[in-house]
Amino acid sequence: MEMQHQSNQPGVQQPPLLEVRGITKRFDGVVALHQVNMHVNPGERVSLIGPNGSGKTTMFNCITGFYRPEEGQVLYKGKEITYKRPDKIVLQGITRTFQNVKIFPTLTVLDNLAVSIQQHQEENLLKRVFYTGGIKKFERKAVEISESLLELVGLVQMRNERAASLVYGQRKLLEFACALAPDPDLIMLDEPAAGVNTAMVDQMKRLILDVNKQGKTFLIVEHNMGVVMDISQRIIVLDYGEKIAEGKPAEIKQDPRVQEAYFGK
Amino acid sequence: MKKTLKVFVFLVVVMSLALAACAPAATPAPAEPTAAPQTQPTEATKEEMPPTAVPTEAPKDPIKIGLNLPLTGALAFLGEGYKMGIVLAIEELGGAIQGHPIELYDADNKGTPTDSVNAVRQLVDVNQVQVMIGGGASSATLASMPIILEGETPSVDGSSTNPTIYNQIGVGGNPWLFRIGTDDLIMGQGYSDYIADRVKSVSFVGDDNQFGRGAGQVYVPLLPRSGAEVLSEDYFDPGTADYRPALTKIKSTGADAVLIVMTDQSCATFMRQFREVGLTQQVFARGGCTTGLFNENTKDDPKIGEGIIEFSFFMSGSDPDFADRFFKRYNQQVTSHRFAGYYAMYHTVAPAIEAVLADGKELTPANIRDAIAALDVDTAVGKIKFDDHNQAYTKGSLTTNKDGKQVFLDEVELKPIDHTGF
Amino acid sequence: MNISKQSLRPFILPIVLLVIMALLPLFNQSGFTLNVLINVVRWLIFALAFDLVAGHIGSVSLGQPIFYGIGAYLTAYLAGKLGLGWLGCMLVSAFFMALLALLAGLAFFRIRHVTFAIGTLGAAIVTQLVANSAEKLTGGALCTTGVPRPQLLLPFMESAIKISKPIQFYYLFLPFLILTLVVYLAVTKSRIGRAFTAVREDEVRASAVGIYPLRYKLVAFALSGALIGALGSWQAQYVTVICPSDMAQDITTSLLIMVFVGGAGRLSGVIIGGVIFSILPPFLQAVGSKYFQPAYQQILYGLILVGVMLYMPDGLDGLASRILRRFRGIRKEGV
Amino acid sequence: MPFQLEIFINHLLNGLTLGALYSLVTLGLVLTFSVIGIVNFAHGDLFMVAGYTLFLLLNMSIELPYVVIVALVILLTAFYAVVIERLAIHPIIEKSWRTHAITTIGLSIILQNAALAIFSADPRTTPTSLSNTVISPLGIRISVQRLIILVVAALVFAGIQVFVKHTKLGKTMRAISQNREMCQVVGINTRKIALITFALGGAITGLAAALITPLFSVYNSMGSMLTIKSLAAIVMGGMGQVNGAIYASMLMGMIESFFGGYVSFAYKDVVSFGVFVLVLFIRPTGLFGKKVGL
């Protein structure tokens, strides 16, 4: 599956969509990330790989505001978002999924999507309470978007089911749809292909490429090297909290350090 | 569809419960005897009806008496004591008044305002009693007063010692509530003088409830006026409190005497620790520090309660015969509340009902109220005769403990006192 | 709004409830019945407000009686000393209790789960003890007495009616239940309710879809505080006496029982739990008083409670649904 | 008021005994809480039942030595705890803490009112010969009973340390509180240990009641405040830290003694609960909170 979409290739001089500068994060004195720099260009598909414990998920959490890094900066569209709250960062256009799939089990599939959209529709809480006319309009719009997303991931039949009744693969698709729902610019996926069957891995790959074609940028953590090689335009390798390599898939495969740390030669 | 059915089931439950709860009011209950826990007076009287009563006559209408008392919760000891006294009184009356069997209806007010409203509502509307005894705690009594007024059913109270009540009953607006127990203010003046005559300074310790706090409000300002300084004022949750810290403080203040306002519940514990710390001051008390129950609780070491001087109304010292009868009946000692319950029933409600019957009137709440208001009964603790604030002035008594037994010291006349400002 | 069967569904139960509640006095007007009904209304409002926090946000606050008590004491001051009208008292109490809830929420939402529950319980005890000791402010253990009863003055009336009869109280009180139900439904069946659910189920995930958990927790807490504050204000004017015991643990216990035995986070559950457990005690007492002593009534109450917890894991609401499902199953087979 | 050393020492001693008393009551609860994760709102009521048991044993027609009575109270209370665990806790042990809370609240209502129905509302005193025997070392008068409480409390805490650190059962309990899943892997029957823990908690509560009630009185509603104070101590001590709960109990005893003695008794509980709430604000994990286990 060699689908390199040249249309999405970033212009050489374009500023990066996301830039991470010298991030350091420690837990109880143990260094999880050490002076890591990285960037993601608009429209790019970047993978972050490395052995478990190398700091990939920590990096995700630092970017999305769940962790406060001790040093360094995270810039999104040129603006610093380092110490912003997670919800603020989401509203700026970065969404994410989680390694251990997180959905709201007692909400219906449709409501799971709706709740992901609604925060992006209006800012003012008071307005939300009193301006009911607008709410109805928003609500209709939210349902429309949700329906189209359900169609995209193939969960239309389940729309009124409680999310708890979905099987693992379907939950993953729902979580993916939720990440798309607020129309973000950058989508960060944490192991999208883990624990699902081969058919669904292919579906996931297709989805990522399709959505990317519409101009969305992806930052992906993934263990399945088949997936990584197929969908990445660029790969960043972390080991022991440090960036040890960065480059095109083919280059990464040949890199001796990566060979040693990751592929296990 | 599922929801609609659910609603249906729910409605059935609501309706059945609500209507079942109201049933007695919708159709007045047939005269069933109440199962008072210790006695079945009604049953007994029906059979042992004295021959003087017209034997051929059909059983007469029952007299329904409601008990609005804290029967569970922290103040349960109070309601329970009342009820023991009332039950004994009914037994001594033979379970009936002039052939009218007495029925008791319980309503637990838990000693709180909200539950007191519920309790009086039940007695007035469901049980449709002609007269009530109780209240017990001042706050419960205060909350029940509007309902008593609206329900137009007389109520006799023996232990709500809050002076506020005085201004609100009788000519104060509520003619249905009567107090045979005197309040803190009425008792306080005499006792403050008595204490100030003997000591120059006092440490005050009270139960942290309506009883102790209410007394504090009276004694702490009154004592200095009588000439005794109050060096400390402390309140403790009754029962589990460790008084040692307070006793240490009293020691450090070096007061001549200690005034404790405690029920039987806490007094024994307090005095035990008082002796432990080695304090030797004179102890003045209000509440339950010379009662039989106190002495029962300190029987392991009679020195604990030795020499306490206690001031109270309804104290067995004034009516030792009652104390004996009570002990014979229950194998337990008399306390103020047990005393109050007995006097409320035997010397207040019963004579009033007899008066109504003697006049050939119907036993309506209103007639009973008028009869209570007109009462003038001599008892061992003085007259039960109500003033225009529906307050009776029985005698106060001074008692002390000697060798583990209560000893009667003196009687004190209680007089009406100006209640303005309360 | 397109009126579909779906969108009307949540309104069926409250409307049926209200109709029944409104009509019951036509059949039985005894003061006792009305008092029971007033208690049902009071507990329903209390339980609904409690459920907004405990059921929908998932933070079991054992400190809700604080708002009730302070609302009541505030009313005693406003109505007694300043002569403010009943509605004014309720509004002012609601406002200040919402404010207090916001402040308390900022502090307490730093802790979670059991710690939150026990922490708020601690706060409730502190408040009750202060009310008990601050005699100048609250009357202490001797209570604040003589709160004026409401006076109703409508435009067409010449003079105000003094509300003192139970039936007057009841019908004046009922609209407050309607308002509470409306607020409860408006909040929980809307996008705010959806966000509440999100916060309750997974705060991390909620943050990841742009929800700021603390904000929604505060909204729920403040709403709950406002409703309970107004309720306390009402209760003060109905009973006319306010004591520290009005903030006692028993109230929290009753709330826990109503909401969690009924079915937390579900309107049907709260209504079933609220109605049953506010009728049960007076029912046990009025009907059972001939047969049991109050202590035995309480024991029975405790046994019912433990029994429900042991044998009905999904609450009374869940039990009702299960029975209905079985009924429906049988009916379908029959047809 | 001038500073008096004697008074100060007295307050210190009072704080110590009060703290010892609270921590003995708390200990039974913190064990079940940390090992089984049960928030037991009926704990104080178990104490109350143990108190009545002591009352009955002291008033038997045959006079038994106090030591024997204490042993009997310990055994019987452990037995009550086991019965309660089997009937009410065991079936819901896997449920959420809300279910635990409501079930134990139900239990508490049952126990309190059963005691009311059986023993009436009158407080019962259970004095022993020791509670009236007063000695006065250094001029401070103290009853032997109180001294025994201090000594036994110290012994029990030392014993608990040894038990938890050096016996197989103690280590097993720590293991359960740290990693429940792993316990199955090494073959621990967690249900059985839960029962044993309840019995042990009951035994300690029985010991506490047998020692403490002679100084006070027993009545049916005494448990509520004890439960709440114990819960506060547990949370303040750091959710299930046995030692933390003991220190927190001592702290509460000291606060009550000193604040009460030097400032105001009316507000002593306000202050001790206020400190508890404050601690939560400043350190949500409690004073001695660690991440895991006992």
Place this chain on the structure above:
Amino acid sequence: MENNDLILELDNIHSGYGEIEVLKDISLWAHRGQIVSILGANGAGKSTLLKTIFGIVQPTSGQVMYEGQDIGRVSTFEKLKRGIAYVPEGRSNFPAMTVQENLEMGAYSRSDKKQIQEDINNLCERFPILKLKRYTAAGNLSGGQQQMVEIAMGLMLKPRLMLIDEPTLGMAPILVTEVLNIIKEINASGTTILIVEQNAKRALEISDYAYVMELGKMRMQGSAEELGRNQEVIEAYLGER
């Protein structure tokens, strides 16, 4: 296969959590003295398989035979006594207890106090890191050290069959080698080992036999050498093409 002495035999096992079936018709054999590895993607059911063998998850149907006996209904305690040890994945120790105490807990099902202490001493001699950290709380050790403690806890039972779940998860390559060497050593002293590994390549290096699982089903099996040469396995799990 030269050794026909079967120590573990699974026949048509179905198993799962509640209504979700994770394992579908799994059969598996392990011979005495072998290292058998189970490979597969995340969520393939490998861990569930180990849990089912150990009895933490109850099979809905099928048979688990150990040393010729059906152990489907035998308690975990009894299984431990019969010489099956299980080392779960992740941080599966008692973090606030010292290494010494953790090892004692590992021997929970044994009652010979003296022998236990002796065995702990022996283990400490064998693995110097344990000796070094013997009185340190396990939670304060590094991930690799903790894994060593967990394996040692399993060894406290002197098991005849050891079930090890992802022992090298997230470990540095050097550590991986060390841990796998230890496993090999344990095997050499006579313990049969059933190991779940994500690092397929390294697992195959030490294994005698291997199974490949996918979506709760057995996809492939064969000797480690065979599978190592199998193109499909290489493509799917060895990260090469």
